[in-house]
Amino acid sequence: MEQLQTVEQFREISRKEAAVFLFSADWCPDCRVIEPVLPRIEADFPGFSFYYVDRDKFIDLCGELDIFGIPSFIAYANGAEIERFVSKDRKTQEEIEAFLTKAEAKL
Numbered sequence: 001m002e003q004l005q006t007v008e009q010f011r012e013i014s015r016k017e018a019a020v021f022l023f024s025a026d027w028c029p030d031c032r033v034i035e036p037v038l039p040r041i042e043a044d045f046p047g048f049s050f051y052y053v054d055r056d057k058f059i060d061l062c063g064e065l066d067i068f069g070i071p072s073f074i075a076y077a078n079g080a081e082i083e084r085f086v087s088k089d090r091k092t093q094e095e096i097e098a099f100l101t102k103a104e105a106k107l
Contacts, residue, residue: 001042002049003052020100020103022052023067023074025055030071030091072085
């Protein structure tokens with residue numbers, strides 16, 4: 001999963017790609033729990049590009065997007081947000097896959 005480098009990069013990707021952004025942080029135990037399944041999830045949803053957004057580095061962007069809990073996911077396509085899975089709760093592989101299946105149906 002590629003790491004987001006700038007807010008400008010986020011804006012460009014969200015305008016031009018079918019992309020999923022994972023908002024996370026190194027210190028987040030619930031984020032660490034899902035890390036082992038992320039490569040498989042990425043492989044199972046090739047219609048999306050996946051990006052890691054460090055919540056601490058992009059705190060202003062998180063506020064702008066109403067991301068107040070991590071891990072959280074937002075999917076974009078055709079320049080618009082198409083689905084979000086945002087909460088402070090721990091996510092399971094099944095919940096992430098259900099979110100991506102809903103997002104994929106909107107491509």
